Amino acid sequence: MAETIFSKIIEGSIPSKKVFENERIYAFHDIQPAAPVHVLIVPKKPIPSLNDIGDEDLAVIGEIHRVAVQLAGELGIADSGYRVINNCGADGGQTVPHLHFHLLGGAKLGALTGISGSHA
Template sequence: MDDLFLKIVDGTIPSKKVLETDNVLAFHDIQPAAPVHVLIIPKKYIPSMNAVTEEDLPLIAEIHRVAVEVAKKLGIAESGYRLINNCGPDSGQAVGHLHYHLLGGAKLGALTGISDSHF
């Protein structure tokens, strides 16, 4: 399987890690859409939110806990941040591996309408 994020997990592709647990990796996006833009991924391959099973729910909870830890670590927890998951091609999901975008560090605009945005 040619999965970009699994290559980041195994170190084949370098990343700027922010936080790592046994099951989750958070790292800086190489094309940030905000002053703080971190990707949070499960180390286990899950193609999208649609593929999450009952068995995966503790992992999803861990991803959300990691998101809060990352926001605190990077100093954006109090001012606010956005946690986004894109699911499927019409949403803009560009990598076929479940991932969340944590965005912050500035006042973010409304998330409405149709856009070419990559996150």
């Protein structure tokens, strides 16, 4: 898989405002937030999209969701509510070919548009 902005952020060659990291997952604040809280949660393994998840990736996908719940609590949005979004493919709004999930909250969320993978 070609190097992406997310792989560069994970390796540290592009700076980010990290909120979580372990050996499989990296999470950081989006630089163009669509909500008061907007964090991207990315597997370190370069999986191009949701369509490319293999059986060997199922554990990290579950862990990503556990991290989303953990971060929602740490960032103060668990009780008021939040959204976890994945865009898959060009028509789904995915602009970076590296699987990632958006954690959004901190305000009443209506119909959101412009949530793409281009934000780091």
